[in-house]
Every structure is written in structure tokens, then in C-alpha cells.
Amino acid sequence: MRYLITGHTGFKGAWLAAILKSQGHQVVGIALPALENSLYKRAELADLFDEEFFLDIRDRNSFKGAMKSARADVAFHLAAQPLVRESYKTPIETYETNVLGTLNFLDGIKSSGINASVVITTDKVYKNKNLLRGYTELDELGGHDPYSSSKAAADIATQSWVASYECKNISIARAGNVIGGGDWAADRLIPDLVTAFASGSTAKIRYPNAIRPWQHVADCLSGYLALSDLMLNKGVSGEWNFGPAIDTDTMVSKVAEIAANAWGGDASWEPAADLQLHEAGYLLLDSSKARQELNWQDKLGFEDSIKWSVDFYKSVFKGESPRDLLLEQVDRFLAL
Numbered sequence: 194m195r196y197l198i199t200g201h202t203g204f205k206g207a208w209l210a211a212i213l214k215s216q217g218h219q220v221v222g223i224a225l226p227a228l229e230n231s232l233y234k235r236a237e238l239a240d241l242f243d244e245e246f247f248l249d250i251r252d253r254n255s256f257k258g259a260m261k262s263a264r265a266d267v268a269f270h271l272a273a274q275p276l277v278r279e280s281y282k283t284p285i286e287t288y289e290t291n292v293l294g295t296l297n298f299l300d301g302i303k304s305s306g307i308n309a310s311v312v313i314t315t316d317k318v319y320k321n322k323n324l325l326r327g328y329t330e331l332d333e334l335g336g337h338d339p340y341s342s343s344k345a346a347a348d349i350a351t352q353s354w355v356a357s358y359e360c361k362n363i364s365i366a367r368a369g370n371v372i373g374g375g376d377w378a379a380d381r382l383i384p385d386l387v388t389a390f391a392s393g394s395t396a397k398i399r400y401p402n403a404i405r406p407w408q409h410v411a412d413c414l415s416g417y418l419a420l421s422d423l424m425l426n427k428g429v430s431g432e433w434n435f436g437p438a439i440d441t442d443t444m445v446s447k448v449a450e451i452a453a454n455a456w457g458g459d460a461s462w463e464p465a466a467d468l469q470l471h472e473a474g475y476l477l478l479d480s481s482k483a484r485q486e487l488n489w490q491d492k493l494g495f496e497d498s499i500k501w502s503v504d505f506y507k508s509v510f511k512g513e514s515p516r517d518l519l520l521e522q523v524d525r526f527l528a529l
Contacts, residue, residue, distance in 0.1 A: 195219040197265035197307070199250060199298060200272030201242065202227035202234075204376040205313075208410045209269065209417070210241045211523045219243045221263040223256065224272060232375030235509075236516035250294035260301035267421045268310045270298045273344070277317075278380045280340035291343035292350060299354045302363065309362055309424035311417055314348040316369045316406060316436060316478050317341040325404075327439045327479035330367075330432040352432070361428055364420055368413045369406030369436035369478050372498055374505020374522060375515060376410075382445060383499075386452045386462065387506040396453075396462040401446040404475045406436040409498035411526040412491040416480075419489040429486070436478030437491050451496055455503040492529040 196213050200206045201222030210220050223246045227233040239245065246259035250272050260268070273291050274280060280287040295312060302310050319328040320335025334349060336342030348365055355363050372383045379385075382398070389396035416435035423429050437443075453460040483489050493501060505518050 194266045195221065195243075195264060197221045197223065197260065197263045197268040199223045199268070199270045201245070202231060203271060203275070204232055204373075204378065205371065205410060205414065206271050207232040207236065207238055207375065208373060208519070208523070209271070209414050210238065211519055212411065212414055212418070212527070214241045215520070215523050215527060221265055222246070223248065223250070223259050223263070225249060230377045232377070232515065232519065235377075236375065236514075236519050238516065250297055251289050253297045253300070256297045257301040257304065260298070260305045260307075263305070265305065266308050267425070268302070268305070268307045269417060269421070270295065270310065270312045273313075274340070276378060276380060277338050277340045280338055280343065284339040287339050288343045288346070291340075292346045295347040296350055296354070299351060299363065302360070307362065309421045310364070311421055312347070312351045312363065312365050313417070314365055314367050315341070315344045316367055316434070316476055318345040318348045318367060321476060323475040325441055325475055325477065327477040328434070329479045330434055330482060348432075355430065361430055362424065364424060364430045365432045366417050366420060367432065367434050367478070368416070369408050369476075371408055371410040371413045372502045373410035374502055374509075375519060382448060383452065383502050383506075386449060387456065387503065387510075389462070390453070390456045390460040391506075391510045393459070396449065397465040398445060398449050398462050399465050401444065401449070401464045403445045404441055404443055404477065405445065406476065406478045407443055407448060407495060407498060408437045408491065409493045409501060411523065412437070412493055412498070415492070416483055416487070416489050419487040420483070423487055433483050433487075434478045434480040435483055435489075436480045437495065439477050439479060440495065441477070443495055448499060451499045452503050455500045456507060492526065
């Protein structure tokens with residue numbers, strides 16, 4: 194089959210393309226040009242794509258034209274401004290990209306011939322009440338920071354679009370905090386940790402007591418693929434959570450400790466001393482719907498997800514090829 198990935202030069206997009214090509218599919222990408230310090234660039238992944246379009250998804254006509262030219266069977270809309278702290282700095286651009294970009298994607302589906310489309314939002318679309326039971330797809334949406342609220346707005350807009358135009362080929366996927374090799378984005382826990390470890394400095398960790406639904410990127414993406422397969426085969430749609438089994442023993446500090454042990458040597462961390470911007474204290478997802486109706490579940494547990502990620506970065510810092518490491522981990526994951 195032929196798959197379209199928007200945001201294909203991002204972390205998730207690069208991993209998704211590698212998985213799809215390993216499975217023998219054709220892949221088309223639409224995104225902004227890749228950042229130099231990205232998995233797409235560092236692993237030289239351009240040849241994974243049968244066709245690429247580099248444009249701003251806020252440009253409606255160009256975006257819709259590229260979607261039509263992609264001739265895809267399935268589309269995953271990953272393109273977004275994905276960082277909470279960046280959204281405080283660039284709120285208008287964040288809303289434009291995450292809300293208007295999503296609406297442009299939805300509008301483009303109508304003339305594209307795409308049979309199944311998955312709009313990727315986030316676990317942060319839920320109005321956070323610091324619940325430990327895990328948010329379900331029926332819980333109230335909201336968002337304190339510009340990133341969270343923009344993704345909640347995109348989620349609501351997608352639901353409205355589906356209801357207004359009776360679109361049976363559009364679903365929404367809400368995932369948790371994904372980790373994995375090759376994510377070099379600023380202000381993300383694993384990249385911050387391994388960068389400090391590699392330089393021999395002590396990592397400074399924000400919100401050490403925060404609880405998050407940590408999940409390896411390959412597990413998350415396998416959920417997206419399970420959803421698109423069922424959409425094609427049985428015409429399902431709706432909203433779907435994709436997160437690990439609920440576990441309240443997944444604090445940021447525990448991730449840091451496991452990562453430091455996996456790195457070895459003198460790797461260490463400590464809480465950041467400076468005042469931090471608001472982020473939720475507890476955030477967990479109830480993914481029972483996906484487990485029951487899609488027969489999907491994680492292959493990697495909490496500790497293995499961290500260890501796989503750290504192993505990737507350690508090997509990169511030793512001079513190994515990011516591309517070889519990515520493809521090796523994809524093959525190993527698919528064989529589980």
C-alpha cells in the first residue's frame with residue numbers, strides 16, 4: 194500500500210517511515226525541511242520516501258495539492274508544533290500550525306482518494322485534573338498551555354468535521370510520552386539526559402515527581418497502524434488512546450535513574466533549580482479500548498523502552514551509524 198505521512202521529517206515520522214518501508218510499503222512525506230539535528234537528517238532517511246513535498250501545512254492550497262498528488266491509500270497527520278515549552282514562546286504559530294494545519298489536512302482528504310486517515314493529537318488534550326485512574330476517550334478535553342490547548346482544539350475540530358461531513362475515513366489517535374532513539378528535540382527528557390551523560394555533566398531534570406505514560410515510539414506507532422488497518426477492513430473511526438498499561442510508578446525521576454544506570458559510568462542527574470513553566474503533575478492514559486477492539490498492546494515494557502532508547506544514543510555517541518541503529522531496532526521490534 195501507499196502511505197502518506199505529514200511531518201515525516203520529525204521524530205515519529207522518521208520511525209514510522211522506517212517501519213512502513215521495512216514492511217514493504219510505499220511512503221510519501223509532507224513536511225517542513227528537516228532540522229539539521231534530526232533523525233531524518235542524521236540517519237539520511239530521504240531514500241525511504243517514494244516522494245517528498247517540503248512545504249508549510251498552513252499554506253492550504255499547496256498542502257491540499259500535495260495531498261492529492263501523493264495518491265495515498267492511508268494518511269497519518271503527524272505534522273505539528275509538538276513542544277510545550279516552545280508553545281509558550283510562539284503561541285500564535287503553535288495555534289496556526291496545530292489547528293489550521295489540521296483543518297487544511299481534513300479539507301485535503303476530500304479530494305485525495307485517501308481511504309483511512311489518522312489525525313494524531315496527544316494525551317495532553319484532556320483537561321488535566323491530576324487523575325491517577327487514566328483518562329478515557331470520553332473524558333473532557335481542555336489544555337492549560339498553548340500546546341495542549343491547540344491540540345485539544347485540533348481534536349475538537351476533527352470531531353466536528355467528521356460529524357458535520359459524515360466522514361467515515363477519519364480517526365483520532367491520542368498517545369502519551371513517546372521515547373526512542375533519534376529524538377534530539379530540546380526540552381525532552383531522554384535527549385536532555387543522554388546529552389548531559391555524554392558530556393560528563395549532571396543532567397538537570399524538570400518536574401522529577403511528575404508521572405507520565407512513557408512508551409517506546411515503535412509501540413505507539415504500532416497502535417496507529419493497527420487502527421488504520423481496522424479502519425480499512427471494518428470501517429471503524431472515532432477517538433483512540435494509545436498508551437502503556439497504567440502504572441503510577443513511572444515518575445520522571447525513575448526514568449532518569451534507569452537511564453543513568455543504563456548509560457553507566459558516572460552518569461548522574463539532579464532536579465533543576467530554576468523556576469519552571471506549568472506542566473501537569475499526573476498524566477496517564479486508559480487505553481483499554483485499543484487493547485480490546487484493536488487487539489493491540491505494547492511489546493516493550495517501561496524499563497526496556499528506556500534501555501532501548503539509551504542503547505541507541507550510546508551507540509551514536511560511540512560513532513555508530515544512526516541509520517543502521519534505527520533499521521536494526523525496527524527489525525528487532527517487528528520480530529518481537
